[in-house]
Amino acid sequence: MRTTRREAFHLALGAAGTLGVAAPAAAAGRAGDRPGWRTGIEGQRLADLGDGRYRNPVLAGDRPDPNVLKDGDDYFATFSSFEYYPGVPIWHSRDLVHWTPLTTALRKHIGSVWALDIAKHEGRYYIYIPALDTNDPARPLKTWVIHADDMRGPWSDPVDMRIDNYIDPGHAVGEDGKRYLFFNGGHRVRISDDGLSAVGKIEHVYGGWPIPDDWIIEGFALEGPKLLRKDGWFYMFSGQGGTAGPPTSHMVVVARSRSIHGPWENCPHNPIVRTAHRDEPWWSRGHATPVQGPAGDWWLIYHGYENGLRTLGRQMLLEPMAWSADGWPRATGGDLSRPLAKPRPASTGPHGVALSGFTDNCFDTKLAFHGSRRDYARRAKLQDGVLHLEGQGSGPADASPLLFVAGDRSYEVSVELEIDDAAQGGLLLFYNDKLFCGLGLSEGKLHAYRIGQEERWPPGGPATTRRLHLRAVNDENVVTFFHSLDGKSWTKERSFEVAGYNHNVADGFLSLRPGIYASGKGSVTFRNLTYRALPAQQ
Missing domain, CATH: 2.115.10.20 (Glycosyl hydrolase domain; family 43)
Known part of the structure; x- marks a missing residue:
């Protein structure tokens, strides 16, 4: 019996909400479900x-x-x-x-x-x-x-x-x-x-x-x-x-x-x-x-x-x-x-950019704030691959999230965060200040967001930690969020369908981008930003 691409994808998530290991890129050599792309950095598709x-x-x-x-x-x-x-x-x-x-x-x-x-x-x-x-x-x-x-x-x-x-x-x-x-x-x-x-x-x-x-x-x-x-x-x-x-x-x-x-x-x-x-x-x-x-x-x-x-x-x-x-x-x-x-003469060379990690040149090559009128250097401090981000606003909508462009049909992104004082921090898929989804952590509470609003039914629930790992798995516009205390054993929080998070619905000519945010009074420390394109399951 042939396993469909989506069934194989969710088998890779593993039982009991624990994220497993997807099939290796070498098995398919492509990203997305339309045949023909090779893969490069982090499994990202190559032309x-x-x-x-x-x-x-x-x-x-x-x-x-x-x-x-x-x-x-x-x-x-x-x-x-x-x-x-x-x-x-x-x-x-x-x-x-x-x-x-x-x-x-x-x-x-x-x-x-x-x-x-x-x-x-x-x-x-x-x-x-x-x-x-x-x-x-x-x-x-x-x-x-x-x-x-x-x-x-x-x-x-x-x-x-x-x-x-x-x-x-x-x-x-x-x-x-x-x-x-x-x-x-x-x-x-x-x-x-x-x-x-x-x-x-x-x-x-x-x-x-x-x-x-x-x-x-x-x-x-x-x-x-x-x-x-x-x-x-x-x-x-x-x-x-x-x-x-x-x-x-x-x-x-x-x-x-x-x-x-x-x-x-x-x-x-x-x-x-x-x-x-x-x-x-x-x-x-x-x-x-x-x-x-x-x-x-x-x-x-x-x-x-x-x-x-x-x-x-x-x-x-x-x-x-x-x-x-x-x-x-x-x-x-x-x-x-x-x-x-290809254009003649045929050539090869590097392509794309690694999206994982907080590198010294990340603001030159991949990361950008949405809607920020403040000098980003005043909010963001980079040191030894760790990002310290000063809080702004009361939640993701007015926090000027820090985002990057994802070009793969399916991918996963994860990050470790630690909140300070009365700050809130989290992981998002963000279109604009009225249309986003994700998970956030503040003192004593886990926040869940959908369609630009905090979820009430059910709410995010209590939290007893100031340090948490978050992960988003976007399977062709169906995104599932996970959280973990140690970055090894993951708990599935909830899933959203996000195909409507686009210009024809929300205007603005933008895209749905993965990213992080820090809001409230205080700051959030982010470590171990990781991006991986998910290979096709044939």
Whole structure:
């Protein structure tokens, strides 16, 4: 009799609520229940199949609005960071398939960071950042810029460009050598030669591609313009249809012009990328950057939701692109359900980041606070792999939890904590301050949270310890929480279904992230943070 994947998974949990050992990764060599991924650090899934091919995503987990800069032999990618701080993560690659984190470029809180753009001009790097700050009613949506002489930093403090109420900047240099930023809705403004301020007024220069009336989309939503100059043409790659909503919403459209000033002509076979049916493996594909591969061929990098797993956020996808004889681009990867040939020349290298442990560089490479307006260095102290976190707020909702991106369909995460004074600390799966679940410990009490509220039926119950091990096992959106006094014998506390913890339910464009929190008066000491992707059970 064949054991199903879910039955085998729960057999691995063991009897009487004690967590057992799952089947070794070597038995399957894959993460998730769709065949084809290899595994890397901590069992995390890899795009590189080891045979000259890759399978999407090339960068798993929440990597929304990816923007990629080719700089010689190097590629740099960054993403919308919204309310996660430190913000603006930068990743590096040499082949578009293997990616490693480099740094986080934004340390000063300027609001919720939306889709941005990386540019290099006359030897200096720039990142153009739209940010929504609801605490500034006079100017809630501003465009900022940071700059550096090296992508590793140090990056400047953000500079207010005095451009308001637009998102999704895209940098371009015209045939006259002048610099411009394009924005959502087909708008554009000229910027100063130093790239730090606007020159002149916002202009409307492009109306988008007319979407058929019978297409099921979230909205028109012309956004994310990325400009490319090639063979005497300026090409504008834009997103339309809405970045979430129905699976068939998002798409990539292209227009071109002989001049940066237009007029812009739409591609005759728009959209060049779109999810056509809900049965496809990737939903809401869009917001693309065209980039030239190491061998001079062309690729599209964009985001999409994994079918049935919106909780993971919008993941980074890579699709080959070809140019037709009449100078229009065509995406050639289909629905991305099959492995594709890697960019040439085929290469290997490190990929991803270890999520376990509190390392000295963890705030540069993996950990970020949600919604924190305080200097994280004042709250968080790292010493010899131990994190001391000062309490904030009255519970997880206003504690600015410390979170990381998980890109696997199933995984487990555990941590040891010790509370001090009147503090409360715990382990969460956190979407936003109204939608999270997890376990927490305070003096004399174990707390259980679901749908952003403390459980009353049944409550968490009493606790006689200030030191506790917590574990969460997320099996494709069914998460089970455990606690233990010694980290060896585990007691199952309760389970939740979390598929609805996503943008279509809660808004905000975020993802469901594992993490820890400290609230109340006092501090919480965290040790032995451990992450492990769970292999497929065939």
